[in-house]
Amino acid sequence: MAEISFPLPDLGEGLIEATVLDWLVSPGDQVERNQPLVELETSKSALELPSPQAGKVIRIHGAPGETINVGEPLVVFEVPDNTAGIVGTVPKDDAPKRRVRLSAVLDED
Amino acid sequence: MSESTTATLEAAAVAGTRPVRLSMQQALNRALDEILATDPKTVVFGEDCGRLGGVFRITDGLQAKHGESRVFDTPLAESGILGMSVGLAMAGFHPIPEVQFDGFAYPAINQIVCQIARMNYRSRGTLPMPITLRVPSFGGIRAPEHHGESLEALFAHVPGLKVVSPSDPHDAYHLLKYAASRPDPVIFMEPKSRYWQKGDVETSDGGTLTGARVVRPGRHLTLVAWGAMVARCLQVAELAAEDGIDVEVLDLRWLKPIDAEALAASVGKTRRAVVVHEAPLTSGLGAEVAQLITQSCFDTLKAPVERVTGFDVPYPSGDLEDEYIPNIDRILLGIQRVLEYRRG
Structure with a gap:
């Protein structure tokens, strides 16, 4: 298994920090891509931050009320080693399927 | 399992006489690690090969272990990656460049065909090109254009190049080490759709590495x-x-x-x-x-x-x-x- 850290992204308008309002996931949760992770408040607005990827949450940073700077770790995911890189997907090793059957009389001369 | 059996198995593993189960990714990573450790003239480089460890993780951890002067990132310019390989080879290095995907080799065709393949011939054997060009190749991973091509006929047609493609982790490990030890340029085509499948790798005995x-x-x-x-x-x-x-x-x-x-x-x-x-x-x-x-x-x-x-x-x-x-x-x-x- 590999760990992937998700740092607090730039939430727009050049804001440099955000305050955690409420966590919507806990360590140990399996999350899907785009699933809301956390409610944050900036000096402009409150918002729900979606997950950038699927994976198991193993650490969260910042208790409700604490402030996190952009670029600091927010969530650490655990993902299987056999996930694809930046491009493409890991092919499934499905059981082979066939429609064609061979029929031949072999003349073994 | 008895204590003595366990001890024997551990000793065999340490001595490298027992196969280890690795994915092709891990087998290639291990081979590169060992090549870097044993040959001080080897340098490994390409797009995202250094800090990131490669988009397929083949060079994962190698920069941290062997240093930024031996495992490093290059600009997004394949002609530069292969052109630099020519210069490094002339200066006595053993470059192992990576072209990140098959279709990215096209911008470097001039360097591969007109320089790398014929420099040894052109210089009457005074400037060999011991370059192993790693190319994640072929299709099968649902990637966009230029990420699923099969260039073996193109490379095989060029006098001066050798071309090899492993099909399983054991061959990947041994053929990469073998290719890197050759005095001639080798195009090493890695079947990217097979990177994740595991197989037994007998590290101590590669068997016959030439031929089919x-x-x-x-x-x-x-x-x-x-x-x-x-x-x-x-x-x-x-x-x-x-x-x-x-x-x-x-x-x-x-x-x-x-x-x-x-x-x-x-x-x-x-x-x-x-x-x-x-x-x-x-x-x-x-x-x-x-x-x-x-x-x-x-x-x-x-x-x-x-x-x-x-x-x-x-x-x-x-x-x-x-x-x-x-x-x-x-x-x-x-x-x-x-x-x-x-x-x-």
């Missing part, structure tokens, strides 16, 4: 393949066995030079052959293989050599990939055509 390898013996017909198509041909061989057809699978491994003797030995026995590759049909390596077989086995062949290949179109988008890459049914149909053939 019979991966499944059979009596009635030889399937010739390389790279990712070897695994598919093994599946086909199992299915053919259900129908009473005993198929031999020959992994060509080296695509330049091609092991003509192994082709002659296998097809001389089975008297029937089908070549399978992902690359387009026309002027693909299948034609070369078919000719070599015809040359050695013309008198005993039961049927013309069949080719089951990709189509003469640009590599399609991921959604159409399964229609393009030879699938099980298309290979079985190729076998059927050979079995049905009658002279006259």
Whole structure:
């Protein structure tokens, strides 16, 4: 298994920090891509931050009320080693399927 | 398990006499790590090869271990990556550059064909090019354009280049170490769709690393393949066995030079052959293989050599990939055509 850290992204308008309002996931949760992770408040607005990827949450940073700077770790995911890189997907090793059957009389001369 | 058995097994593992189970990714990473550790002249570089560890994790952890001067990132310019390899080789280094994807090799064709392939010849042997160019190759991972191409015929056509493609983790580990030890430039085509499948790697004994390898013996017909198509041909061989057809699978491994003797030995026995590759049909390596077989086995062949290949179109988008890459049914149909053939 590999760990992937998700740092607090730039939430727009050049804001440099955000305050955690409420966590919507806990360590140990399996999350899907785009699933809301956390409610944050900036000096402009409150918002729900979606997950950038699927994976198991193993650490969260910042208790409700604490402030996190952009670029600091927010969530650490655990993902299987056999996930694809930046491009493409890991092919499934499905059981082979066939429609064609061979029929031949072999003349073994 | 008794304590003494455990101790024996551990000792065997330490001595490297027991196979380790690795993915091709891990096997290649391990091979690079060992090459870097034993040959101080080796340098590894390419797009995202350093800090990130490669988009396929093949160079993962190598920069941290061997330093930024030996494992490093390059700009997004393949002509620069290969041009720099020429200069490094001239200066006595053993470069192992990476072109991140097959289709990214095109911008570096001038450096590969006009410099790397012929510098040794041009300099009367005074400027050898001990370069191992790693190219994640072939399709099968639902990637966009330029990420699923099969360039083996292009490279094999260039005098001065050697071309090899492993089909499993064991061969990947040993063939990469072997290629890196050669004085000539080697194009090392890694079947990217097989990166994640695990296999036993006998690190202490690579076996024969030159030429082709019979991966499944059979009596009635030889399937010739390389790279990712070897695994598919093994599946086909199992299915053919259900129908009473005993198929031999020959992994060509080296695509330049091609092991003509192994082709002659296998097809001389089975008297029937089908070549399978992902690359387009026309002027693909299948034609070369078919000719070599015809040359050695013309008198005993039961049927013309069949080719089951990709189509003469640009590599399609991921959604159409399964229609393009030879699938099980298309290979079985190729076998059927050979079995049905009658002279006259």
